[in-house]
Amino acid sequence: MKSHKLLSLVAVIVIFAPVRVIAADVKVIANGSVKADMISASEVKSVFLEESNSLGDGTHVEPVLEKDGPVHEAFLHEYLAGTDNDLQSYYRALVFSGRGSMPKQLGSDAEMVAYVARTKGAIGYVSAETTVEDVKTLTIVPEGNGAQRRLITRVEPDYPDTLKRLNIGGTVRLRLTIGPRGNVETVEVLGGNPILGESAVAAVKQWVYTASRSRTAAELSVPFDSHH
């Protein structure tokens, strides 16, 4: 009996601990008008620095930020590599020299989801745990190499029913190598729930990218949203 309780405790820790680790993670969301399902980290940076207002497929996008808070800080750290002060100065330099506009800044995840859902081309971010409806969650390919190789065949990962029922979700971060012919050769889990990680690895191994002269490396994030 005692060992049964101990096992249950271990199981709870195994299941929930990774969720806590990724609680500060953010996911990038977009209005339904955005065609792309994947976006590279450098594209995210380019869009939020107003260097580009469209994605590779030509979709117009408009960045939306949160005003402050841990999700905003995590996003800045992950994608823009600067502080909020740096970013605000950057936007003001654009605004006062006639080179850009001040992006919309919202007060919470809920406001962000609502705004992105109703605004054509809007692209924003929320906590990985936030329920998102009527918006799409973009898969992030953080490194440039993989992002330059277009995904031809995508297999969606299985979302284990038990975890989905328990609302256990989040983002799994993977590192992969893509062979010259476009097949995924290796996949390594960098972070996230280990069970979801297994599922993501199984799916990504079946993905096929465009061919290239050489083998390339890529990192990407696969979101698991229990509310979808």
Next chain:
Amino acid sequence: MHKRILSLVFALLSFQAAQFALMAQEFKLLDRTVQVHGFVSQGFVYTDDNNWLTMNTSQGSAAFTDFGLNMSSQVTDKFRIGAQGYDRNLGQLGQYHPSLDWAVADYRFESWFGVRGGKVKTTLGLYNDTQDEDFLRTFALLPQSVYPTDLRDATIAHLGADIYGKLSLRHGLGVLSYTAYTGHRSDSIYSGYPYYLSSFGGQIKSYGGLQYGGDLRWSTPLKGFLIGASRLNEHITGKGLAINPFAPGAGLVPYSESSKADWTNQFYGEYVVGRFRIDSEYRRYWRNQELFSGTSESFADIRGWYVSGAYRICKRLQIGSYYSHYTISNIVAGALSAFYPPATDTTLPANHDYDKVVTGRVDLNKFWNVKVEGHFMDGYGSGPYPNGFYSQVNPRGFAPNSNALVLKTSLNF
């Protein structure tokens, strides 16, 4: 005294306006969102000796006010328009004569190619196009060797067109940004150079001409490290009236001057790591100007560079320091050479200005900051091209060194 009271009243009114504006930064017009942004700053400068920047700073001067207001709108996915009005009073300069700072129609075809036209801020080095917005930086005054605030009109904007874009380099080699431009520069008659000429009895009616140039900057693979280079060519003409130095009693006669060669090269680097920022720039300005309707010619070689460092201690507090190095070497040929002996010895205080600066900045909130800055200047560089020190406000001549205390507060929304 009257001006100081006016400045104070203006600053208070601006503060009230800014507080109001903070609540309403955008509105809808023809189903398009129009953003409204503005800023106002008020400074106070005290020097222990020479009067600086055309103010009577040796007695303490608050004649150091500027403000701007802009509106802009993203009309379509690729097309954006906007304009900004700007006004300032800096000692004898500006004198609250408002100007159109920029007014731009911008069409970005792709991230690698865009076109903007109208009155466009000139891209030159790290800070030329944002030199008026001190709230973007730690320092109250940018290094005057490279960004002389009294001469802002000389480089600030052109009426013309730019092409611009960013190119991501393969193999993770960073990003290249380019700008190329051409247009017409037009200086206010209340700017530094016309004021400088007034010390010789000159009354400039117009000053400006063609500008063209470009800028190329590379965001290197080393995160936060950027380097770049700018080039600016000009063909400038000034017209007005002046006292004939050979017949001073004859009254005012027509005066003109024009460029034979006028170019600026600027090289710069910036490194931002965590809370620390280090900048360095070098500018060389070569100015070969025909003077007095072609009877004389001046050859001025003006070189400036600085190294600055700034550190954000916490969200509300920054400190910074820079060293700014300015030299001018000038030769006048022709009839006027009798009045202007060669000034090529840059070790003389008249031909250099070495400025050591320390600054503290406090952000009272996101929109309002206060700065305290100390300048320790060796030399006054008041040669045949101005650099902050003017004989009109220093009628007894110049002391070789000056120390300055600069207090400045800025609001923006």
